[in-house]
Amino acid sequence: MTPAPSLAEPPRFLASALMGLAQVVIWGGSFFLLTVLADPIHRDTGWSLTWIYGALTVGVMISGLLSPRASAYIARGQGRHLLVVSGWIVSAGLLMLAAAPNFAVFVIGWAVIGVGMAGGLYDPLFATLGTQYGQRARPAIQSVTLIGGFATTLTWPVLAWMNDAIGWRYTCVAYAIFLALTIGPMYWKALPADVADKADLAEKARAGSTAVPAKASAASGLSSVDPKLFALLSLVFSIAAILMTAVSVQIVVLLQGTGHSTASAIALSALIGPSMVAVRGLSLALKNLHAIWLTLFSTVFVALGLLAVSSVPAAAALGLVFYGIGNGLRALVRGTLPLALVPASAYAEVMGRLARSSLFCQALTPLACGFVLTQWGAGATLWLLAVLAVANVMLCLALRRMVRRLQATTAPA
Numbered sequence: 548m549t550p551a552p553s554l555a556e557p558p559r560f561l562a563s564a565l566m567g568l569a570q571v572v573i574w575g576g577s578f579f580l581l582t583v584l585a586d587p588i589h590r591d592t593g594w595s596l597t598w599i600y601g602a603l604t605v606g607v608m609i610s611g612l613l614s615p616r617a618s619a620y621i622a623r624g625q626g627r628h629l630l631v632v633s634g635w636i637v638s639a640g641l642l643m644l645a646a647a648p649n650f651a652v653f654v655i656g657w658a659v660i661g662v663g664m665a666g667g668l669y670d671p672l673f674a675t676l677g678t679q680y681g682q683r684a685r686p687a688i689q690s691v692t693l694i695g696g697f698a699t700t701l702t703w704p705v706l707a708w709m710n711d712a713i714g715w716r717y718t719c720v721a722y723a724i725f726l727a728l729t730i731g732p733m734y735w736k737a738l739p740a741d742v743a744d745k746a747d748l749a750e751k752a753r754a755g756s757t758a759v760p761a762k763a764s765a766a767s768g769l770s771s772v773d774p775k776l777f778a779l780l781s782l783v784f785s786i787a788a789i790l791m792t793a794v795s796v797q798i799v800v801l802l803q804g805t806g807h808s809t810a811s812a813i814a815l816s817a818l819i820g821p822s823m824v825a826v827r828g829l830s831l832a833l834k835n836l837h838a839i840w841l842t843l844f845s846t847v848f849v850a851l852g853l854l855a856v857s858s859v860p861a862a863a864a865l866g867l868v869f870y871g872i873g874n875g876l877r878a879l880v881r882g883t884l885p886l887a888l889v890p891a892s893a894y895a896e897v898m899g900r901l902a903r904s905s906l907f908c909q910a911l912t913p914l915a916c917g918f919v920l921t922q923w924g925a926g927a928t929l930w931l932l933a934v935l936a937v938a939n940v941m942l943c944l945a946l947r948r949m950v951r952r953l954q955a956t957t958a959p960a
Contacts, residue, residue, distance in 0.1 A: 558676070558687040562737040566672060566687070567694025569634070569733040573667050574695065575702025576722050577606070577637050577660050582699070583706040587715040594650050602650075602657040604910045606640075609661030610668075611906030617666040618674055618899025626675025626895075627738040633667030634730030636660075641723035645716040667730075669695065673882030674898035679739065681891045685838075686831070688882040693827040696875060700820055772889050772897060773953060779946045780885065780897075781904045783842065786939040787877050788905035790849060792912040793932055794819075794870065797920065804925020805860045815863050822871025823878075830879055838883040839947050841876050846943045848873030850936035857929040888950060 558566070581588075581603050589596050620629045640663060643656030665671070672691065676684035709718040798819075802812035830841065852870030855862045881901075889897050920928045 558680075558690075558737060560690060563687045563690035564694055565733045565737040567691045569630075569730055569737075570669065570672065570691060570695040571698045571701055572726055572729060573634055573637055573663075574698040575706065576641055576726050577664050578603075578668070579699055579702060580641075580706070583703050584710060584715045584718065587710050591715060592650075594653070598650060599653075600913060602654045604913065605654055606657040606661030606664060607906050607910035609658050610664040611903045611910065613662060613665035614670065614902040614906065615896070615899040617671050618895045618902075620666070621671060621674045621678055621899075622895040624678075625741050626671070626678060627734055627741050629666045630672060630675065630734050630738075631731045633663045633665070633671070634734075635727055636663035637667060638723040638727040638730075639663075641719045641726070645719035645723070669878060669881060670898050670902040673886075674895040675738065677882070677886045677891065677894040677898070682886065684886060685883050688886075689827065689831050689879060692875075692878045692882070693824065693831065695878065696820070696824040696827055772893050773949075776888065776946075776949055776953065777897065777900075779942060779949060780888070781901055783846070783939060783942050783946060784881060784901050785904045785908045786935055786942070787846070787849070789908045789912050790853070790932055790936055790939075791874055791877060792909045793916045793928075794853075794874070796913050797916055797928070798867075800920070801925045801929055802856075802863060804920075805856075805863075805929065807860070807863065815867055818864060818867045819871040819874065822868045823875030826872045826875040827879060830876065838880055838887040839943075839950055842880040842884050843940075843943050843947060845873045845876035845880055846936070846940045848876070850933065850940050853929065853933040853936045857926070857933045 581600060585596060585599050588594065588599055617629060617633075620626070637660050640656045640658075640660030643659055644653060647653040647656055669692070673684075673688055676687050676691075680687070706718060706722070709721060713721070798816050799809070799812045802815055803809060807815065848869045850873075852866045852868070852873060855866030855869065859866075882898075885894060885897050885901065916928060919931060
C-alpha cells in the first residue's frame with residue numbers, strides 16, 4: 548500500500564506576509580488603480596470619466612468569466628504558477644494602458660488586466676492555500692487579509708505621488724515593471740512548489756480538511772456540495788460584494804448628499820480603512836471561532852453601519868467604523884467560510900464560482916448605484932444599501948441554520 552502523502556507545513560508568518568504584500572501590489576495595479584488615476588487620465592485624454600470607469604467594468608466582468616477556469620488550474624495543483632503568471636499579465640495590461648493611443652486600446656488593456664485579476668487576487672490565492680493545506684490554511688488566510696487591508700493605504704499615496712512627478716502613463720509603466728519584478732519572488736518564497744500529481748494534491752487536501760456539509764463525502768468536485776448551500780453562499784457573498792463596491796466607489800458623494808462637506812466626507816471615509824485592519828488583527832485571536840459566526844458578525848456590523856449612516860447623519864463616524872469592521876471581516880470569510888463548509892476536493896472550484904458571481908455584481912454595481920443616485924438622490928441610495936445589508940443578515944441566519952442541519956445529518960450515529 549502506498550503511504551498517504553504528508554501535508555506540507557502551513558505557511559509561517561513571513562510567508563503569509565509576503566503573500567499579503569503581493570496582494571497589496573496587484574490590487575493597487577488593478578482594481579484600485581482608477582481611484583487615483585481616473586481623473587488625470589480624463590484631463591489628459593478628454594475621455595469621459597464614465598467611459599474610463601466602464602473600462603474597469605470590462606476588466607472585472609472578464610475576471611468573473613474566467614474565475615472558474617483559474618480554479619481549474621488551482622485544482623490541478625498549479626496555484627503558485629497561476630498567481631505569478633497572473634501578476635505578469637496585469638503588468639502587461641498596465642503597459643497597454645500607458646501606451647494607449649485611443650480609448651479602444653485602453654479598454655483592451657483593461658481586458659488584459661481582467662485576465663490577470665481572475666487568477667491573481669484574493670480568491671485564487673485563498674483557493675491555492677485551501678487546496679494545499681485544508682483547514683490549516685485559515686491562519687495564513689487571516690494574515691494575508693490583515694496585510695492586504697493596507698492596499699489602498701500604501702498604493703494610493705504612491706500612485707498619486709508618481710502621477711504628480713511623471714504623469715499617469717509613466718506611472719503605469721513604473722508600476723508594471725515593479726509588479727513584474729516582485730510578484731514572482733514573493734510567491735516563489737511564500738508557497739511550496741506546485742503539485743504535478745492531481746491525486747496527490749487531492750489526498751493532501753482531504754487529509755487537512757474537516758468539512759462535513761456535503762451531499763456525499765465520497766464525491767469530489769462541485770457535485771459533492773449541497774446545491775442549496777452553494778446558492779446561499781453565493782447570494783451572501785454577492786450582496787456583500789455589491790455593498791463593498793458601492794461604498795468604495797461612492798461613499799464620499801453619498802456623504803456629501805446627506806449634508807457633509809467635502810473635507811468632512813473624506814475625513815469620515817478615512818475611518819473605514821483603520822477599522823478594517825483593526826478587526827482583521829483581532830480575528831487572529833479568534834482562530835477557534837467557526838467561520839459562520841465571523842460571517843454573521845460581518846453582515847450585522849455592515850447593516851448597523853449603513854443604517855446609522857442612512858438614518859442619523861450625525862452618527863456617520865460611528866456608522867462608518869461599524870461598516871469598516873464588517874467589511875474587514877468580509878474579505879476574511881470569503882476564504883475561510885467555504886473552507887469550513889465544503890470538501891477540500893471541491894474548494895478551488897467553489898471559490899472560482901463564488902468569485903464569478905461576486906465579480907459580476909461588482910462590475911454592475913457602479914452603474915446601478917449611479918442610476919439610483921441620479922434618479923432618487925443620496926438618501927435613497929443609502930437606504931437601498933442599508934436594506935440590502937439587513938437582507939444579507941437574514942440570509943446569513945438562514946445559512947447558519949442550513950449548516951447546523953447539514954452537520955446534524957452527517958454526524959456519526
